[in-house]
Amino acid sequence: MTTLVLGMDVGGTSSRAVVTDLTGRVMGRGVGGGGNPISRGIGPAMAAIRDALEQALAGVDGVAVDRNAVQGNVIGAAGFGAGTAHEALAQVWRELGMPGEPVVAGDIEVAFASGTDALDGSVLIGGTGAVAGSIAGGRPGAVADGLGWLLGDHGSGFWVGREAVRRALSPRADLADPLFEQVAVRLTGRSEVDRSTFIAAAYAAEPVRLSELAGVVVAAADAGSAVAEAILSAAADELVATLAQVRDAGETTVVVLGGGLLGTPLLNGLVTERIEDGWPGSQVTHTGSGVGGAAWLAARSLGVDLPADLHATLTAPGPTC
Structure with missing residues (x-):
């Protein structure tokens, strides 16, 4: 089974998701509306995030993503704490049949990762x-x-x-x-x-x-x-x-x-x-690409050797989403 990672860049105006393998090959991508629960409200935010995730999990070229192969994820977002918004996100995650739990990272962390692998x-x-x-x-x-x-x-x-x-x-x-x-x-x-x-x-x-x-x-x-x-x-x-x-x-x-x-x-x-x-x-x-930065963090979290050019591949404008 090919190991996959999922990254999301959730903002006030749009939510982007991408699923890639550890070479940077895109297996699925999706775009939804604004997913910030503070500015949008929890209900509309979760609907936008679900929309982007469902598109990404539908895969490319008619080949759906194997959800059990998604071994790492990072959701780059502001407005999520340990309270109601995070619980709602976890519920969406479970309803979509995703393994593990959603890992939320702050927008500063994801922005930094999109610009450097340092x-x-x-x-x-x-x-x-x-x-x-x-x-x-x-x-x-x-x-x-x-x-x-x-x-x-x-x-x-x-x-x-x-x-x-x-x-x-x-x-x-x-x-x-x-x-x-x-x-x-x-x-x-x-x-x-x-x-x-x-x-x-x-x-x-x-x-x-x-x-x-x-x-x-x-x-x-x-x-x-x-x-x-x-x-x-x-x-x-x-x-x-x-x-x-x-x-x-x-x-x-x-x-x-x-x-x-x-x-x-x-x-x-x-x-x-x-x-x-x-x-x-x-x-x-x-x-670079915010959603690619999130995918890079997800890949790095696996603790395995990664290709030297993976960061550049994921964060380059365009390919990931």
Whole structure:
């Protein structure tokens, strides 16, 4: 019987599952809706996870996965503890006839594993939110930020969008800078608005929706907006300050960067420069396939010799899911 592993990357907007053998050959894959039990609710989250699992277990080319051959699994997800959500996941696992119990790993652990096969290092995520974490001996350690828009997320997409609005409302704003008109259009649909209208528009939507303005800032910076460039430079400072909370001075282990905002060339370059200055000799790499990272953790947990290229095969964009 061929040994198989199952990996899942469960997020707020989608849930991905993959089943592979220990050479990285994909035996099944599936995609469902958002599976975060906090943002989606336990019922809808479990339905999305079940959907992705059922697709993956149906196999490829009409050949169903032998469920008893799945010897390792890792479910990369946030929002699962030892309480109701985890119990619901275990129930789904049993109903699908899967062996053993589902193994839940935090999103920081999976993000790190998607970018490196090292056992020690740090990960910094900059997307809608922002978080940094340390990994030691393959296990997650200290975590900084990840506190959401109200308490933290410094340097995140939300932070960048909010900063754009704040600078537009400053009495010293250089209104000739193209960023401000673009932010006004995105918020109100008009290029010229008064202060009260601008403020009202910013408060009209859910707070986290300000993160959508991050794309406006990135595009404006690429087009030469000095204000947008300054915002992204400040965001880089915030992100690296968060990283410093979980990374010792003089450390030279790998740093994995991830998240949509940190994937943009300008911010990525600014953050990478600061890391190279602050921690000379450190390798900086980037997250790969999250579901592949989970599958890698599942394979590594088996404690057997693995092919040297397995990590690269599983985490490369595309093949796993």
